[in-house]
Amino acid sequence: MNRTQPTTETHDGPGRPHPPGEEPTGLPGLPTWRGVYLVVAGSFGLWVVLLWGLSHRFA
C-alpha cells in the first residue's frame, strides 16, 4: 500500500491540499500536529520530573 498517498481529509479548503498529517489542528498556538505531539511529549516529561521530585522530597 502507498502510505504517501494524500487523503481526502488533508484538505483545508478548495484546491489547498496539505501534506498527510499536516492538516490544521484547529488549536490556538499549535497549528501543526508535530507541535501538538511535542507538547504532549513535554507534558509526559514534566510528569516524570514531578514524580521523581515527589519521591525525593518525601524519601
Add this chain to the structure above:
Amino acid sequence: MNGLDLLILIGSMVGIAVYGGWRTRGRRDLSAYLKGDQTVGWATIGISVMATQASAITFISTPGQGFQDGLGFVQNYFGLPLALILIAAVFLPIYRRLKVYTAYEFLGRRFDAKTRLLGAGLFLLQRGLAAGITIYAPAIILSTMLGWRLDLTIVLSGLLVILYTVIGGCEAVNLTQKYQMAVIFGGMVTALVILLVRLPASLTDALTVAGGFHKLHAVDFSLSLKERYTFWSGLLGGLFLSLSYFGTDQSQVQRYISGASLRESRLGLMFNAVLKIPMQFLILLLGVLLFVYYQFEPAPLFFNQAAWHQAAVQDHGTATGALERQFSEIQTEKKQKIQAWLDARHRGDAAAEQQARREALAAGERADALRAGAKTNLLAANPGLKSNDADYVFITFILKELPHGLIGLLVAAFFAAALSSKAAELNALGSTTTIDFYRHLVRRDATDAHYVHATKWFTLLWGLVALGFALCCHLAENLIQAVNIVGSIFYGVVLGLFLVAFFLRRVGGTAVFWAALAAQALVFGLYFSLSISYLWYNFIGCAACVLLSLIIQAGLGDPDPEAERTRAAGQC
C-alpha cells in the same frame, strides 16, 4: 447499603443503560452499528477511549496497589503517551483511509487472509480471556457488600451490559460511556475529598509518613529485569503494551475510528496521552493516603471481612481473636511511634525523628508479618480464597467511612466502570467475529441488515462466554495485574504483525504468519520458564515477530510482486 444507596446505584446504572439502548435502537446499517454515525467529536472519543481502558478493576485494585506497594505502579503507564503519539501519527491515518471496520482487515489487505485471521484470532483469544476477569471484578464488590451470591451478581451485572450493547452497538457504547465516566469521576473525586477531610494529619505530614514507609517511590531508574515496575520497563514495556492495546486491540480501535474526522480522532487520543498518567497517579495516591489513614485509625487485620468472619466462625474465634488482639496492640504502638516521629519533626529534633521513624517502621514490619501469617492460615483453611487482600481496602473504607447516598454513588462508579469497559469489549468481540470470520469465511455477500443481525448474535455469544469464564475461573493474585499479564502474553506478537505491516514493506504474508506463530510459542515458553516482569513480554513478542519475519522472508526470497500489487490495491 440502605434504600437510598440502592436507589442511586440501580437508578443510575439501569437509567444509563436503558437510555443508551433506547437512543440507538433499530440500527440496520452496518457502518452505523459498528462505527457509530461518524459524527463523534474528540471529547467523546477521548472519554470513550479512557472509559474502555479504565475498567472497574482500575478503580478497585489500583488504590489497593497504592496501599500495598505505593506509587511505583504509575511507571506502568510511562510508555502510553509516546504510544498514542505514534498511533495518531502513523496507525490512525491508514485505518481511516482504508475505511476498515476492524484493525485486522488492514492485515488482510496488507498481507493475506491467513495473517488477518491469525491477528483476529489472537485478539479474540486474549480479549475473550480478559473479558471474564473484567466481569468478575465488580461482582466481587457487590457480592461482598450486599451479601449476594457471587454467581448471581456476575450474571445480573453481565446481562445488563449485554442487553444495551446488543441493542445499540458502537453508538450505544460511546453514548453510555460518557454518562458512566461522569458517575465514575464524581464518585472518585468525592472519595478523595472525604479521605483528605478525614485524614487525622495534615497533607504534608501524611506524605511524610507515606514517604517514610516507602510508599512514594514513584520513579525507579534501576536496570533490574526482576523489578516489576521500573522507569525502563514502564517506558519500553509500557510503550509496546500501549502500542499493542491502543493500536491493534479492536476494543480501542473501534472507539477512535468512529470519529467525525482524522482531527477529532487524533485529539481524542491526545486527550488520553495527556490525562492518563495524572489520573493513574491520583488513584494510586488515594491508595497511599488510605495507607496513612489506617496508620491513625483502627484497621482490620484482614480487609476481606467476609472471609475473616467465616474463619472466625470456623475456629470459634479462638485463633482469629488472638491474632486480632495482637494486631491491635502492634497498631497502637505503631500509631504512638508515628505521632512521636511527626512531633519530633515539627520541633526540628532530627535525632528523635529518625529514632521514632525506625521504631514505627519496625512496628509496621511486625504488623505486615502478622497479616502475612493470617493470610497463610486463611488460605490453608480455604484454598479457594482470593488471596490479595489489597483489593478490599478501598471498598472497606467506602463502606465504613462514607455516608449513605455516597456509598451508592461509589458503588455506582465501580459498576459504571465495569459496564463501560465490558461493553466496548463485547462490541469489539462481536464486530471482529462478524467482519473477520463470518463475513470473510461464511457469508461474503449478505445485506447490511444480515451482518448487523449476525453481530448482535455474536455479541450475545461472547457475553455468555465471558459470563461463563467469570463464573468458573480462579483468579490470580491481583486483578489488574492478571489482566495486564494476559494482555502482555499476546499483545507483543500482535503488535509485531502490525509493525511489520506498517514499516517492513518487503515482508510478505507467509513470512510474517510463521514468524508470529513462532514468536507466540517463544513467549509462552519464556513465560513459564523465566521470572521477569511481564511487561517485557510485550517487547520480546514484538521483537521476535519482527526479527523472525525478516529472517524467514530472507529465506523465502522476495514476495511475489504481482500478489503484492493486488494486496496494495486493497483486495484480500
